[in-house]
Amino acid sequence: MKELLKPVVVLTVICVVASALLGLTYDKTAPLIAQAEKEASDAAMQAVVPGSTTFTELALEGMENVLIAAKDDSGNGYAFKVKDKGFGGVYNVMVGIGNDGKITGVKLLDNTETPGLGSKTGASAFTDQFPGKDKTLEGVDAVTGATISSKAFFRCVDTAYQAYEAVGEGA
Numbered sequence: 001m002k003e004l005l006k007p008v009v010v011l012t013v014i015c016v017v018a019s020a021l022l023g024l025t026y027d028k029t030a031p032l033i034a035q036a037e038k039e040a041s042d043a044a045m046q047a048v049v050p051g052s053t054t055f056t057e058l059a060l061e062g063m064e065n066v067l068i069a070a071k072d073d074s075g076n077g078y079a080f081k082v083k084d085k086g087f088g089g090v091y092n093v094m095v096g097i098g099n100d101g102k103i104t105g106v107k108l109l110d111n112t113e114t115p116g117l118g119s120k121t122g123a124s125a126f127t128d129q130f131p132g133k134d135k136t137l138e139g140v141d142a143v144t145g146a147t148i149s150s151k152a153f154f155r156c157v158d159t160a161y162q163a164y165e166a167v168g169e170g171a
Helices: 002-048 118-122 147-166
Strands: 055-057 066-072 077-085 090-098 103-108
Touching: 002 066, 002 077, 002 090, 002 103, 066 147, 077 147, 090 147, 103 118, 103 147, 118 147
Parallel strands: none
Antiparallel strands: 055 066, 066 077, 077 090, 090 103
């Protein structure tokens, strides 16, 4: 019986110590990770709303695919971080919409699309088509061979317009 008890006790102690160290590591790094994510999000908002420096986040109820809705403090427009399901999983896009209802910029953030195919929706050849367009996205072409990823991107832009209308500017 003692022969079986010793390995069980040793493994239990190892598991408890490893779990405690993992918990401490998480507690130390969680604020740093949150800060880095906020800085990346702020940079993306500034990129899609040219001339902006600071944003005020807005509360939107009932819009689960809108991760962030923010108004530029200098009045240049709005930034919306939205998500949808792409070919490879969750697809996050930052969309800037000016006060006139036209897109000021788009940026593909996190995605797990096929490298070299679906990920081309983040390339400037695709994203440069959006600025100046309205909700209809007339004249914006999908990426050849990446239909599902392109449609996910278009749905993200549509979700951003829904959020834009919800904040009262697009109504």
